[in-house]
Amino acid sequence: MSESTGSAGTTERPVRVLLVDDQQLVRAGFSLLFSVDPRLEVVAEASDGVAALQAVRTHAPDVVLMDIEMPRMNGIEATREIVASSSSRVLMLTTFGDEEKVLACLQAGAVGFLLKNTDPSHLTDAVISTAAGHSLLAPEVTRPVITRGLESASADQVAISPANRAAIDQLTERESEVLRLVARGLSNAEVAAELFVGPATVKTHVSSCLAKLGLANRVQLVVFAFESGFMAAGEGD
The missing domain is CATH 1.10.10.10 (Winged helix-like DNA-binding domain superfamily/Winged helix DNA-binding domain)
Structure with missing residues (x-):
């Protein structure tokens, strides 16, 4: 993919993204979405946490877009390993009902989470923002996540x-x-x-x-x- 050009005329490389989800259709959809944005480059895909760790070592992505429920190694375990062994930033994608697991992902080192039904333009901007060092919390999930965490404590x-x-x-x-x-x-x-x-x-x-x-x-x-x-x-x- 060609590199994007900043407003000052300088050349900036696109954000390198690793897609991690056990559903091929989901990965294909995200890959297609990102392919039309010159600011993003999908460098690899993985169907579980084990494959994600290998992909991080091989491709050194800027951002890992991570699912939670996957075979072999789930997103929580994979996030913990990725954060401990690389500079890649992990952004979780979740659905309603994953509150406890999302909280565990944040504790494992994920820098944010979004809902899987997030608007496509918001998702691409979120990935770029994550690469720039920002953290993201989906307001729709923040309260349920924290409430569940408090109830269990x-x-x-x-x-x-x-x-x-x-x-x-x-x-x-x-x-x-x-x-x-x-x-x-x-x-x-x-x-x-x-x-x-x-x-x-x-x-x-x-x-x-x-x-x-x-x-x-x-x-x-x-x-x-x-x-x-x-x-x-x-x-x-």
Whole structure:
């Protein structure tokens, strides 16, 4: 595939994508969708986690678009291995009803998740955004995922530990407000509207939260908010 040209006239290579799904028809559909976008290049396909690990070693994709339920090795195990052994970023595709497994994928190191019925244009943009270092949370799934995670945890598991309390205490009052809204699944624009500030200000607060809490991305921020006990059960509703 030819390389795309940036607005400044510089040549940029397309984002290299690995498609992982046990359904050939699904992989074919995504491959066709990405083939018409010069910003993307499908470098390989895999039908299970074992094949995905081999493909990552062989092709070093920028983004792995990963299914969850697959034979031999599922998406959760594959994600954990890929994150531990490569620089590829894993973006999960899921359906309603996979809440517990999606949460496990995030804990394994996935940088985000989208629904399989996501609009095609949104999916291509999401893959490119993921390659650029951003994290993605489908708002439709964020609340169910967190609710399921809280329901499966005991009261002492979600209590704020001394270490987490020390980290949380570093946050300013406004940063705590931003963290609470992000954990509810709001985008930066939605947080900005809620707090009557600009999106750039929200972005600065999110970055500060990540730095103070020692987290790498927005996904980890949401998981931390609930698993640490910062967000109580019901607050994500």
